[in-house]
Amino acid sequence: MQLSLTSSPHNHSHKSLSTIMLKVCLAASLGIVCQAYFFGFGVLIQLLLAITTAVVAEALVLKLRKRDIKTALSDYSAVLTALLLAISIPPLAPWWVIVIGTAFAIIFVKQLYGGLGFNLFNPAMAGYVLLLISFPVQMTTWSPPMELAFNQHSLLDEISVIFTGITQSGFTTEQLRLGVDGVSMATPLDSLKTGLSKGLTTSESLQNPIFGEFAGIGWQWVNVAYLLGGIYLLKSRIINWHIPVGFLASLAICASIGVVFHPGVSTGPILHLFSGATMLAAFFVSAQVPFCIYLAAQPC
């Protein structure tokens, strides 16, 4: 009888690279659904564009590097990079923004450093930085939640805006950003900042219709979704609690300090925790999932 010989250990945690990547994507999916629900399908289009670009770019470079394309792609690390970048940029940003960002992330930040495991930076975040510096206008053109939008838009409108800059009915991206009152809508945190510069107190600013139950309309639920995704990652021991908890705790503590000393011009920790990309950053970026995965381990 021919016996196979292998080196110990003979069993494995069955946490392979690809399952980890896929689980992270899965954890992010709830947030993406929320984003699509509150802010339109733009994010899905961006996602599609990003993933396509990432896969093509990765395959291209791997071919040039004479590496096995299939094995490298099957770890889904490129997909995860694309996903993170796609959910980080405004959903209605022009198509070339995401294409440039993803291509840069994959080709320059990841592959030119030697591919997975050899990159110095988180490719998605490096791509984000590039885009923010290069295209500040496009990268800050966030549209209001659908329920507050003056000009309602369909999926086709969004596709049209992303690829041509105008909807089918001729609205520009700027026009889509107009709120119900006809004023260009800012993000919740932006409106707070604007309010403060106008001399309004925090409580007065919070009267802005953009704010919902405990944070900005739409944003609060998106953050809740990412928080749930993060808890899933913690539960499935894909990430360690140290970084996200440290991140969120310091944010909450700093916000609380502000409230204690300057209640008039400060907002509570809840608003901070559930606004913007806080939860996304806490669980999907700062824990550096595609770059540095913290795996299951019993705390000492």
Place this chain on the structure above:
Amino acid sequence: MESILEQIERGKLWNIPGGVHPASNKASSTQHPIKRLPLPESLTIPIKQHIGDNGKLLVNVGDYVLKGQPLTEAAGHWSVPVHAPTSGTISEIAMKPSTHPSALPEPSVVLTPDGEDTWCELAPWPDFYAKSNQEIVDRIQNAGISGMGGAGFPAYIKAQPKNEIEFLIINGVECEPYISADDMLMREHANELIKGIEVLRKLYQPTKILIGIEDDKPEAIEALTKACENDHYTQVCAVPTKYPSGGEKQLIQILTSKHVPQGGIPSDIGMVVHNVGTIYAIYQAIYHGKPLIERVVTVTGDTIASPCNVWSLLGTPIKFLLEQTGFQPQQWQRVIMGGPMMGFTLPSVRLPIIKTSNCVLAPSSQEMPMPGEEKACIRCSACADACPASLLPQQLQWFAKSKEYNKLEEHNLFDCIECGACAYVCPSEIPLVQYYRVAKAEIRQEREDKVKAERAKERFEARNERLKREQEERQNRHKRAAKRTTDEAKSKVAEASKRVASNDKSAAVAAALARAKAKRTENGEPDNSEMAKLRAERKAQARAYKEEKPASVTTDNKKDAVAAAIARAKAKKAEQAEASNVSDTASDPRKAAVAAAIARAKAKKASSDLDSTTVSSEAAVSEPASTEDPRKAAVAAAIARAKAKKAAKKADSQNADTQAAESETPSEDDPRKAAVAAAIVRAKAKKAAKEAESQNDGTLAAEPTAQSEDDPRKAAVAAAIARAKAKKAAKEADSQNADTQAAESETPSEEDPRKAAVAAAIARAKAKKAAKEAESQSAADVQHNEQNNSQIEDHALPKDNISQEQAVPLDAEARKKAAIAAAIAKAKAKKAKQDKGSE
């Protein structure tokens, strides 16, 4: 602040860093009690199943052994014996594949059971307290008990620690997945284990005994807790299930919070850890006198139809165990000895169960997939989180791959216990442990190489020094020798001149000088009395020379012998003042010697005609010449002599020269032969010269002499004498004849030396006869010759001894002697003749 002991008694446990939680999969093998299997057809017992030295074999092939009978006895360090697991016959003692990842053959005893399973006589100690600790330790050793947890460390070594033991820890953690052997043993034999612990308690006198059991074995915990209910010394500690809590250092840390120092052993901090299997073996050995011949083995895995624990005799083929438990092999089947984390895959199932075999795991490819392809490290640090030794596996991996051994050691690679937790969690499926193993092996190899290289370097340097020293010595010696040569030459010249004036040894020389003066006045006509004096002087010189030799500083006897000839040759050379061509002659010393002898003989005759100033010059030149290469010198001498003769014998010269040259050819074989041949040549020459003479008398006279002359030396002497006489005759006869005869003589000379000797004798006889005719004194001559022979032998004796001391080959010695003897003989012969002549 409560002490550690109080905290322990309170039930506090500590945590270890890292660790993993693989699925334990122990339930399937704990469904049934430990089974007993039928006897296998044969048992293969490797004589080394532990860490340490092999035992000494006590049995031979064909021996009948009883169950429990020792097959080996402890010998060397860390050595424990092995015993016959059942009664039967030793069918083979040979190298058999070992139960090791390499399966390298180890000496093993193959036992064919007789089926009776008859125990040998046992000596139970129900009351071991009456025994001394040393007796107990000896019994533990003689029962062949080595650590049964995995490493196989001889238990008797651990049983006599250097330090005082505070905590005796019993390891029943069994953290490896799948294995349940210790679990079942604890469940079923809790009371025996407690008794075994009693034995160790007597040995160690610890403050506390801690039994560590993972909390996923509630039955075992319960059984042991119950067994030691009334024992406040012993405490059962339920350790949280985590791999690798069962590691020795890890368990100590969990139970007592203490760390075993790096590179240290538990007894350094007052701890000793024993596996429950070992405890049970100690119990059996002390209470029942039974040696370690069986152990509990877990046979499990998805390809095993009925996973279970079995009492397996040591030496049972794994194949037998698998067959007994319903093994259904798959494609790419793996059979693992040990657990899935630290066990090793077996290259064959025909390997035996040994003392450290706790589990045979035959997983299906579903439950334990083959390892995937190694992918790039993503620096996720999962491995570092899992490492129980707080190492940085990821860093170690990079260093191992780039072979940075210094960095590896800086990062404490040797603290790695190879538990496999890092590789278990690695998402890139990097076989980290394998990298570490290879790196460790390479580092060990490098260390060994370094030691070797250092030794080699030392050796090399020592050699260089020695060579240098030797070279210097050589140079010094050369310098000294060169100095000595010139000094000696000077001193010899001085000495010679002094001798000429005063030395009694050179009275003869003085006589020669006187003669020379006389000759100068006479000028021309040879005087017999003058000749006689010259001979006497020569003889005296030769004797003095011989006597000097034993005391002589010169190292080489051969040199001396040759030198004697050379000296004479040189003298002649000097006298002739003719340059000689040294290099173009044949190199053989024998030839040279022969040639020298011939030349000498002739030269002597010549010299007798010449002025006697020869003698003083001969004495002066002889010593410096001896420092040269003997062979060359000898050859040179021969040539010189030949030339001298040529010069001396203006009429005869052509003749002698040819003769000397021709004599070289026959001399190639044996110096004795050559000498004899030379004699023959001359004898024949004489014969030719004396055509008128009849042969009858000569032959008759020669025969008795020939019989007595076995000794080659004698023969040579005789030959020389013959030669001398022959020469004399030849001188008188026509030279042309001799020449022709010499050429013919080559053939007979190749024969037996004795024949040659006979021939020589004949020659001599004839020569004598010739001499008789010439001088009519033959009878006296023969007598004289014989006297000479005995004299020569006497002289040769001391030299003989020296030559043996100096380990000069006897053959060479004989040759030398012969040559010298020949020369002396010649001299005597001549002297005798001269004497007679003068009378």
